[in-house]
Amino acid sequence: MRKIKGSITSPKGFTASAVAADIKEIGKTREDLCVLYSEKPCVAAGVFTKNTLKSGTVLLCHKTLENPTHQGVVALSGIANTLTGDDFEKAQKLQALAANFLHLSVKEVLLASTGKIGKVLPMEPIVAGFQKMPEPDAAFGDAAARAILTSDTAEKVTSYQEEIGGKTVTISAMAKGSGMIHPNMGTTLSFVTTDLAIEKELLQRALSIAVEDTLNMISIDGDMSTNDTCLVLANGMAENPKILCGKSEDYRRFVQLLVQVLQDLAQMIAGDAEGSTKLLTAHVSGVDTKEKARILAKGVISSARFKAAMSGVDGYWGRILASMGATMVDFDLKKVKVSYTWGNEKHTVYDHGKNIEFPTDKLESMGSSPEVVLEISMDAGKEEATAYGCDLTEDYIRHVVDYR
Amino acid sequence: MRKIKGSITSPKGFTASAVAADIKEIGKTREDLCVLYSEKPCVAAGVFTKNTLKSGTVLLCHKTLENPTHQGVVALSGIANTLTGDDFEKAQKLQALAANFLHLSVKEVLLASTGKIGKVLPMEPIVAGFQKMPEPDAAFGDAAARAILTSDTAEKVTSYQEEIGGKTVTISAMAKGSGMIHPNMGTTLSFVTTDLAIEKELLQRALSIAVEDTLNMISIDGDMSTNDTCLVLANGMAENPKILCGKSEDYRRFVQLLVQVLQDLAQMIAGDAEGSTKLLTAHVSGVDTKEKARILAKGVISSARFKAAMSGVDGYWGRILASMGATMVDFDLKKVKVSYTWGNEKHTVYDHGKNIEFPTDKLESMGSSPEVVLEISMDAGKEEATAYGCDLTEDYIRHVVDYR
The missing domain is CATH 3.10.20.340 (ArgJ beta chain, C-terminal domain)
Structure with a gap:
């Protein structure tokens, strides 16, 4: 396993795009709306908040995850789209806009949102945002990492490579989170991309195991958000022999990789906690x-x-x-x-x-x-x-x- | 039930004494060592911290409570007498010194301590303190309330009277606590005196019920101390027909009284929390x-x-x-x-x-x-x-x- 300099678009076939859509306030200078795209269909897995009050975005993402493959993700920051009554409907609109932009079906697009709870999500800035959003490109990985931040002071990104099944597999991850962080919340927003070839159920199993010892071991303030989401997408473009067995050496190596990137994110999240110094x-x-x-x-x-x-x-x-x-x-x-x-x-x-x-x-x-x-x-x-x-x-x- | 102006010595037959013994530091201006005394034997009940690490003082108090009657309590503030290795032995010495001062056997003396965890309790200031401590008197109720404080900004005292079994029964309570306060800790240090006549097991049952809705419903900072103790002493000097039945109207009235004084303490503790404004x-x-x-x-x-x-x-x-x-x-x-x-x-x-x-x-x-x-x-x-x-x-x- 070796650490590389990279972004969420480092694994083969992944691109991203982002734009400052002014979702929360006019004239925001930082990106707040982003997409991830894979040129080949991915298997995906997710872990979500255990708060009984879940954002419409979380509920729709969880439902969408039941489909066999996915090719895109849309995420926004500033307004959480939570507890507003219309949050599930707004999540559907967001998913449809992203699907349209990425030329995918809604079934293929996962989604996440973070920010102020209870504020109604305005759709106009999002519609306008997609109109001015650049075409997805591998060069926009860092812009996507910035777009998911709220009160964070820094982007949280990590990447590794490892030989699995005789091929070089790349894994990258990005996260946001600096408050309301506590065990049992799945996590904050985290996204992991990899060009590994793996069966969908095994990917979910690996994620659930890896989260236990990493993102679920962070505590900032004992509070638990309504929007926490951790998604992993694997598109198989590394061309390793597809991992089909939970007892194989290849699977064990991948779990180690996944634990490593999530542990990096956990440390970056805890280290960047609101108002903390260490x-x-x-x-x-x-x-x-x-x-x-x-x-x-x-x-x-x-x-x-x-x-x-x-x-x-x-x-x-x-x-x-x-x-x-x-x-x-x-x-x-x-x-x-x-x-x-x-x-x-x-x-x-x-x-x-x-x-x-x-x-x-x-x-x-x-x-x-x-x-x-x-x-x-x-x-x-x-x-x-x-x-x-x-x-x-x-x-x-x-x-x-x-x-x- | 009527609220009266009073102190821990308001119920018939109770006296107190206190002294500035400089337990934690030389030249402390406030009392830090106190005793409560009842001229007649009391039945007593207690609730203690659920922290698996308990002070030697808590362990010895719990053990002493097994005896059928008690006539004295000793409490000190400044050093918790906890996790020092010799804390049980020191608690025994404290109990013996208090028993000697009050002319009681050690079996009759309950005890409590609060303050800094892990510091060895110095016995010299306590020995010297008992030498200069005034004879117990009803006038020293307020001094005792001051002696149990640590970082509290005010004494916490409350008193009520109620007709029970045709007699006027008085109940008084005092507490300390302004940090490390959370549900499931029994409570902070709290002492309740009453001249009610009641059977010992019923007193324990009443206390356990009353604590659930009062002291166990406070949270200051989510931390749980090692020393929390709530003691109730009832000496029967109101001469009401002794309460022997948990279904009687007299018992029901007493539980209401006990809930009331503990609720008052809970509000005073939460309202006086370290660094809080409300x-x-x-x-x-x-x-x-x-x-x-x-x-x-x-x-x-x-x-x-x-x-x-x-x-x-x-x-x-x-x-x-x-x-x-x-x-x-x-x-x-x-x-x-x-x-x-x-x-x-x-x-x-x-x-x-x-x-x-x-x-x-x-x-x-x-x-x-x-x-x-x-x-x-x-x-x-x-x-x-x-x-x-x-x-x-x-x-x-x-x-x-x-x-x-």
Whole structure:
């Protein structure tokens, strides 16, 4: 597996287009409407929000996904098209406009939307947007990555290549997300393209597995959106022998690739969280079951007290252990070890029942580090899990207040 | 039931004492060590944190509660006596010192501690504190209420009287709590005294019921402490016919009294939350089951986005409905009605599927109000629940960072 510089259009046969359609406000300078296109039909898979209130866009995308193949995706940002009463109908119009633009049938076009909840989606800017949207081209991958952003400060894109079945397979992914991010939400908006050849059901299985350990292990603020969507499209143009067996080496390699791109996105999302200054990673190991390891890792990364402490530069372990206990998972305190790692520094602060003072002269360098890794070992088994989050800062409040 | 001006020593036969023992730091000006005493033996009941990591103090209090009667309580603030390895032993010493001071056996003395987790409890200031502590007196009720506070800005005390079995029964309660407050934690530190005569098991049953709808319906920051304790002591000195039956009118009246004092404490705790500017109450009605009503009310009150919006003065309903959907409870959006009430103002912002714009000229008065009540009716049943919380402000972050 090797990381490459690329965009969502790096895999063979994929193109994109995007336009500033002024969906939310007039005179917006950034793209807010985009399409992805594959010159060959793809198999596709999706994971969606578990919020009982789902956007009309999510409901229609889920339904459309039942068709055997897809060749296009349309996504917009600014207005979520959610809880408005007419959101399913508006989603159908959006899908029809995109199908028309891409010369496809509506059955072949998947869709996603993100932005303000409860605002009616205006169709005029979207109709006008498609009229001025350039023809899809591989050169517009970055423009598409910009078009799905809301309050994000940066595009989130990652690409890899791997030999599978004797062929070079390329996989690329892009995401948006910087708030209302929590486990059990499927994810934020994420799109993955690949030229791999794989059977549709296996693609769905691979996605569901990969999401569990990546996008479902992020927590920003404990809130869960109504629009979260993760879609994967695979068009087979790498010409590898089609993956048909969930026990094959080729399938195992693809799952690894998919986990890698989604983990990259998870880290980029957590690192770009509204108002945060650093990516926090909680790695819990030595647990007897995977489920417990996940619960403990998520418990720590979701603790408002731990998150706030990390913004204020406090290396104290009390809040970490209290948040682990608050998950109600039983563990033996005397076997726990807690360490922080940032830059080239590593400090153990709790070791098998013993408090080790955090060196106060190191607080400043930890505080200014863009990433802090918390390692918690339990000495009680072989399972482990990693969760991704961010510090909680005064700026978070300002961002949430300003985002209306 | 009538509210009276009083303190934890208002019920017949109860006295208290408190002293500034400098447990956490030298030269503290406020009391941090206190005792409660009853001149007659009491039956007692308790509810404790569900955090799997419990303070030695909580563990010893739970064990001591197994004895049939109790006559004293000792509580301290500043250092939680938790996760230090010697916390159970230190709790035993604290209990012995208090028993000696009150001329009781250790079996008769309940205990509680709150403050910094993981710091070893120093015994010297406590020994010295008991040496200079005044003899218990009814006049020291307010001093005891101050002694249990940590970062609280105000004492939390409430008292009522009611005729039960032809006698005037008095009930008083005090609490501390302004952070790490969330449902399922038993509660923060709360102490209830009453001169009611009641059988011990019935007192425990009444407490467990009353906590469900009051202290367990508060959420400040989603964190759960290791030390939470709610104790009730009843000494029978009102001389009402002892309550022996859970179906009697007397028992029903007492449960109402207990719910009332714990609800008062819940509101005071939520209203005094670290860094918050207002008490938020979410009242959910018209639900088919009590459990769903509770989950929905807690879901709204726990949403970081809703809480932050309330600090920034945003009357928008999108975040409220999204947080209800995030609980994964199913409900019919078309039957929902959402209103805000503050001062003499009431505004409905969502009604059976229809968005009603919040009048922007009212935002300032809602923003500056110390209390906002959110009413959500579902039109789907007869059950209801109320949850208590607070807005999330930039000051919250500052408080958490400063509390080391």
